[in-house]
Amino acid sequence: MFPPKFGRYIFVLIPTQLLLFAGVTLLIKYFKPISEHVTISFAVAGGIAAMVANHLAHSRTAADGRLNAEFLLYLFLDPTNCDAIVGDLEERYRKILGKFGKHRANFWYWTQAIRSVWPIAWAWAKKTTLKPLIGVIAWAVAKGLLDRDSWVAAFVELFRRIRS
C-alpha cells in the first residue's frame, strides 16, 4: 500500500515521537512545581529529537530491514556510542552475509540488536531514574510521609501533594 520507507515513518517513527512528546508534556504538567524535573524533561525531549535526527541521517546508508533495530538502540544511547555499536553490528553482519547468506545474517543482526537493547536500557534506567527516585524518596521521608500505616497511603499522599 505504502512505499516501505513511508510506511515505516508513518507507523513506527511518528507514533513513537507522539507518545514520547505526550509523556514529556504530562511530566511537565504534573511535576511543574519541581523545576529540576522540568529541566530533565526538556533535556530528554532534546535528546530524543537529536537521536531521531541522527537516525534519519543514517537511514540513507543502512539496509532497510535493520533500521528499526538501530532506532531501538538510538533511544537509549548517545549518538557517538550508538554509532560505535551499530558499526560493530554492521561489520559483523557483512561478515556473516558473505559466509552464510542474507537470511542468517538478518537473523543474527536482529537477535543481537534485541538482546543488546535490554542491558543498555537497564543501564540507562539505572543512570537516569535512580537519582530522581532516591530524591523523591528522600523528600518524602523529609516530609514525614513514610511515617504511615502503609506505603500505599504514603504514595497516595505524596501524589496528592505533588498535584496540589
Next chain:
Amino acid sequence: MAKGDNLGEFEQLILTGLMILHENAYGMTIHEKVEELVERKRTVSLGSVYTTLDRLEQKGYVRSWFSDPTPERGGRAKRYFEITGAGEKALKKSLKVAANMVAGLKEIGGVV
C-alpha cells in the same frame, strides 16, 4: 580492597579479551573473543559487552577512544578499548583467587 574493586565473571572475561587482543580491541573483536572464551556455552550480546566496558571505564580499569569512520562499517567510527594498569592488577588478583580455588579442589581430588 573495597567491595567495588572486585571483578565479576563477565568483567574478568572482558579484561582477558582486552589483554589478548591488545591493539585490535574494539566492540566487535571483543565480542568475538568473549564468545570464543566461553566456548559458545552461553549467549553474549554486544550490548552487555558495551555496558560492562562502560562500567569498567568508570572504575578506571579500561580507557577508550574513537577512530576515524570506515566504509566497511557504513561510515561509522570504531570505539577502541585498552586495559589500564589498575585493570591488569585487578584481573591478576581475580585470577589468583580462581587459581587458588582450582588448587584447593585438586588437593581433595575434586571436580577439576
